Amino acid sequence: MKFKPGAKVFGAAARMGWALLASSLIASTAWSQSITMASTTSTEQSGLFGLLIPEFKKATGIDTKVVAVGTGQAIDMARRGDADVLFVHDTVAEEKFVAEGGSVKRYPVMYNDFVLVGPKNDPAGTRGKDIVEALKKISAANAPFISRGDKSGTHAAELRYWTQAGVADKKGAGYKECGCGMGPALNIGASSNAYVLADRGTWLSFKNRADLAVLVEGDARLFNQYGVMVVNPAKYPHLKAAEAQKFVDWIVSPAGQAVVASYKISGEQLFFPNANK
DSSP: OTTHHHHHHHHHHHHHHHHHHHHHHHHHHHHHSEEEEEEEHHHHHTTHHHHHHHHHHHHHOOEEEEEEEOHHHHHHHHHTTOOSEEEEOOHHHHHHHHHTTSBSOOEEEEEEEEEEEEETTOTTOOOBSOHHHHHHHHHHHTOOEEEOOSSOHHHHHHHHHHHHTTOTTOOOTTEEEOOOOHHHHHHHHHHHTOEEEEEHHHHHHOOOOTTEEEEEOOOGGGEEEEEEEEBOTTTOTTSOHHHHHHHHHHHTSHHHHHHHHHOEETTEEOOEEOTTO
16 A cells, blocks of 8 residues: 555656657657758749648648759759759759769659740840840840849750850840849849849749830740659668658649649649649
8 A cells, every 4th residue: 555656656657758758759750751842943932832832741741841942052952962852943954963863763743934024115126936036136235134143944044045046155234143043033123124034933923023024935945844853862861762752742643733733823824734744
């Protein structure tokens, strides 16, 4: 009988110990059920992730931390083993990353297109469907042009177009690099009445347009493809490859693709799913 009070204390301590252990296990499980995604400012600033990430968590229980930078920076982040999954839009750079062993496979996910925006009165006379001719005219007129200059997918595309126009080394006196994301580049363009190459998704979600309007669109060269990759677990064993693969499997599934297709601003669809094409 003398031991009964002690037994009660022991029992309470045991229960407390089990509760602490359970809490620790739950916290550990919650930590493991999360991934870090290196992605682009265009996907983040378009607002897509505000819809996509909660839907992915609802389907799988996995949290996602998105680090939105230029595509080049996102790929560098993955090369350092600082991201579990990579979601970007520079097919050439993505295929190189896979060839280097950074990932086992690249999956196409969705596309939209680039547009050239500029002053509504279009002083350089760029309006039309030919991005190469438009850049030639901007160069000849020394018109103001804001480049992202940040090694992003958009910047890489822009540099290709300048090269195709034959004016890569003479972009004009008005050419300036901001070294910034898509939203800030558009803000600078709006405040300085300059031309800017933008992805359509960010443009549609951009509110501070001032006197800017879409001047060039519809050129097949303006096609903008996005891809997703699990960062190679054989190269970076500390990464959460299983959880990252769940994101890839979900985003390319009919359910994930339907979420991509459902994202609209003012009734206009921003991204078009093409995982199975």
